[in-house]
Amino acid sequence: MNYKIGVIGALGAVGQELIKLIEERNFPCETLLPLASARSAGTSVTFRGSQISTQEATEDTFKEIDLAFFCTSNAVARDLIPKAKNKDCIIIDNSAAFRQDPEVPLIIPEINASALDEAPQLIANPNCSTAIALMGLYPLHQQFGLTRFIASTYQAVSGNGVAGINELSTQINAWQKDEPAQPKIYPHPIAFNLIPQVDSFLESGYTKEEHKMLEESRKILELPELHVSTTCVRVPTMRAHAIAINAEFQKPINLSEAQAALKEFSGIDYYDTQATPPYPMPLNQTQNIHCGIGRLRKDTALDNGLAFWVVGDQLWKGAALNALQIAETLHSKQQILK
Ligand SMILES: NC(=O)c1ccc[n+]([C@@H]2O[C@H](COP(=O)([O-])OP(=O)(O)OC[C@H]3O[C@@H](n4cnc5c(N)ncnc54)[C@H](OP(=O)(O)O)[C@@H]3O)[C@@H](O)[C@H]2O)c1
The missing domain is CATH 3.30.360.10 (Dihydrodipicolinate Reductase; domain 2)
Structure with missing residues (x-):
């Protein structure tokens, strides 16, 4: 299975590391959609040797995505995650916006991967x-x-x-x-x-x-x-x-x-x-x-x-790597594409 992956905040410190790790760890990615703020959209990222231009993240963008990694501030996550949830994609959020929500599992795969068993749509990545x-x-x-x-x-x-x-x-x-x-x-x-x-x-x-x-x-x-x-x-x-x-x-x-x-x-x-x-x-x-x-x-x-x-x-185990390890766990449990 290969996924359409959105990285929201693709030009930030965590977003850039995540894109590198998706490539280095050979995570099954059919299409990468790097998403940025309106002011930075158009700037390119490098993925598997190609330049991919970033687009502005809008509600419609999430229609094209199976798996969304949020690498933005709490405010942007609070605004865009409900829109992504409407479009049925699986979401892994690096911000603090939903970490204390009792409905949202907060995951370090080596410790509490079992909290993913109920196939949540939104998963929070812990503070670094x-x-x-x-x-x-x-x-x-x-x-x-x-x-x-x-x-x-x-x-x-x-x-x-x-x-x-x-x-x-x-x-x-x-x-x-x-x-x-x-x-x-x-x-x-x-x-x-x-x-x-x-x-x-x-x-x-x-x-x-x-x-x-x-x-x-x-x-x-x-x-x-x-x-x-x-x-x-x-x-x-x-x-x-x-x-x-x-x-x-x-x-x-x-x-x-x-x-x-x-x-x-x-x-x-x-x-x-x-x-x-x-x-x-x-x-x-x-x-x-x-x-x-x-x-x-x-x-x-x-x-x-x-x-x-x-x-x-902390850019890896405190953010991008842990987020990708969560995705790897979901992939192994076949929980990304329903
Ligand atoms: N850095 C760490 O070590 C670390 C560790 C754990 C968790 N986190 C969390 O991870 C998140 C990202 O942190 P970071 O360090 O990568 O911050 P960052 O370097 O400031 O990157 C944030 C990115 O989000 C972009 N952005 C802003 N509004 C957006 C929108 N509407 N749509 C799409 N992208 C948008 C920003 O673009 P512009 O520059 O154009 O505004 C920027 O590229 C934060 O919630 C942070 O607390 C970070």
């Missing part, structure tokens, strides 16, 4: 930091029973898409010319700085990004009482998010069993102290389909606790 954190936490949860985790994130600028990449590049160039940094999308200069704010603040003092990690972890792991506290920090790396995690479990920890659980889990590269390098870093996890986990140790401040460091390419 949540996806990467849970790739490390889930195998440990299966072994020991997760009760709480505390996470500090180090999030790359491509997490804000093309605009984030441009902002860091521009500020590094300005710094080399001894010119002042001009923040546009971030509240402060990002080059040579750390900004302990990802998204806007809520009344609780946490940011929306931090709140997403709480809500989405509970939904994906089906642990509604899970305790989660996170601090999300934007850092001047281009790509791949890193997260330091301290987690507490119901059962006593055996370090060898924890290592074995991580090594056996699909989608992870486990780094021990003998590895070179002995831990994952953003540069060596960029464009890696696996998340890297290292620095595993017993946590000295928690009962039954483990501390570890996980790094994943």
Whole structure:
């Protein structure tokens, strides 16, 4: 079976990676329809050696599509997804617009692919930091029973898409010319700085990004009482998010069993102290389909606790790759064409 695939937001950071991955992973695609905003329509993307011109996404466009990947803002997803739903296509959404809708499964295929069994029309892809954190936490949860985790994130600028990449590049160039940094999308200069704010603040003092990690972890792991506290920090790396995690479990920890659980889990590269390098870093996890986990140790401040460091390419496992893995799962279950 070969599908007519629409990528909405095809010129954005996630959309571009998704088109590359559809080609590289040989996903069965008969026709690719790259869709853009009205202002960018006409710009081409390269797919299987050909240039394909982007079109504006309208309700009628979805008539021609079997599978739609949304790689746009929440606002655009909220506007266009109901229109795509009317046209019967299967939709995988990278935005946060429908992630907390109880009717919409929120999927990391290695963890909860069974939530696709009811053949949903709309599937949400998780927040990038949540996806990467849970790739490390889930195998440990299966072994020991997760009760709480505390996470500090180090999030790359491509997490804000093309605009984030441009902002860091521009500020590094300005710094080399001894010119002042001009923040546009971030509240402060990002080059040579750390900004302990990802998204806007809520009344609780946490940011929306931090709140997403709480809500989405509970939904994906089906642990509604899970305790989660996170601090999300934007850092001047281009790509791949890193997260330091301290987690507490119901059962006593055996370090060898924890290592074995991580090594056996699909989608992870486990780094021990003998590895070179002995831990994952953003540069060596960029464009890696696996998340890297290292620095595993017993946590000295928690009962039954483990501390570890996980790094994943958030444009891939946090967005485009995970979305495509969802599509691959639907394809294997023959759920795309009815
Ligand atoms: N970047 C990440 O690491 C990451 C990770 C997980 C989830 N996400 C989510 O994925 C989504 C896309 O993120 P991104 O980083 O790729 O952002 P991005 O680089 O800003 O790309 C968004 C794209 O959407 C296009 N667009 C705007 N209005 C449109 C419309 N009406 N129809 C079709 N396309 C339209 C934009 O085109 P114009 O430039 O012409 O406006 C732009 O090319 C967001 O919801 C984001 O939160 C991103």
